[in-house]
Amino acid sequence: MDNPLYRQRAIQLREELVSDYFILWIWDEALGATGKPGQFYEIRALSSMANPQTVHAIPKLFKPISIYDNQGGRIGFMIKKVGPGTKALSRLRAGDTLELIGPCGNGFPLVTGKRILLLSGGIGYPPLWYLQKELINHNQIYWMHGGATGGDVFPCDEIWTEDGSIGRKGRVCDNLRQNILEYNIDTMYSCGPQGLLKNASQISAEMQILHYCSLEAYMACGIGVCHGCAVPIGSKEDWNYRRVCKEGPVFNSAEVMWELI
Template identity: 45%
Template sequence: MPRFLELKVADCKRLNADYFELWLEAPSLAPLCKPGMFFELKAQTAAQERKLFKPISVAGVLNDRISFIIKAIGPGTRALAEVQPGETLFALGPLGNDFPLVEGKNVLLVSGGVGWPPLGFLSDLLKERNKITHIHGGAGASDIFPCDRAYTVDGSAGEKGLVTQDLPQILTDQNIDIIYSCGPLPMIGAVQKIAPKIPHFASLEAYMACGLGACHGCVVPVGESYLRVCADGPVFNAADIRWEEI
């Protein structure tokens, strides 16, 4: 059951020009967080008072603390970037479903930009009992996080190009059994197109309002209907998504 709380900021530090890492004190909620789940977060500033919350995936949990890795791209995320340790912010969560876990598999993680944090969290849980290959892409060097192979569109870090460009080779070389992905829909769609027969669980990003399944604003075409990313996801079986409509 999600809760709506004012959580204390334990730490908020810049990672690079675009990203920052936020740690929140949440002893009652930290044990509930699993990879894929997210929170609706909002800074307690006057300018944000009438604004929507921002859906942010859990990047990790350490004891009583929950971490989020956030890209400052608009007023809502920039306001979050400016919170100071000791201050509080509004948090609604944990929300959504989580990735199904596996054992003894060759696992491929594919992430793009802000899609890295939930897969970083997932990797921590899977790495003991699986062989993991994590490939990650972004527009430029600031989008790159720890992984096995990195790709940037502008070539400023890792290999120049898209995260999916070497995918057929990796699938064969690593004998991949299962794929987890998180990132822009076109990236996830490209992965699904290249590997239609490999089990593939994707955590989707969406423009979101309520976060609780009430408003039906954040839907994606899945199966025979539109499902809510917030309440029916954010993790979906990628094969169920109607890619031709995206």
């Protein structure tokens, strides 16, 4: 592949988490210096010619996966097994090879001196973990996270599950208005399923909160070529399609034309 952002790296460590989640760690100091919170890599398990069975088991498409952590080049990807691509990644072990393209996308704008609410749902958690590490020394942060079951939740300030098995029962946006008021929030960052982002955007617009959201569009090429991930961005009078993989995935929620998505 002649893409300058393409590389292969050995997996240093694989961590098993709850349920279907796991973390793959690679080590690359130069890459660590370039990535920022909200950016992602297109990744794929390298098929092994030494083991021809795996060649057919690994899907062709690369999968967009956010940077979960970056400790000076120790880069982590926290992944949920949902389909063939992520299942192939879940079979990788330390010493196996990962194919990567990236870092891709724009990332979250970083602020200072703000009262911040982080809002994540399900697999929206990983990019916000890296984000809170970058924001925590210069801002006050309150983090709400929601998932379908106890298998979809991770450490934060306020946990919601739809089945009530851990934390509060319901959806994470159920208490959003109250928390914005209680913690005097002026800036919000969110990542999660479209329904959550849409709901949160209505609330942030009503309450006039600056809100950056990371969209989870389905991606084919992931590098700006196919336009399959385009979403309408702008105002009613003046909007255009923007590619989630290139101009995004982070947008000011006030500029996302939610009614057209």
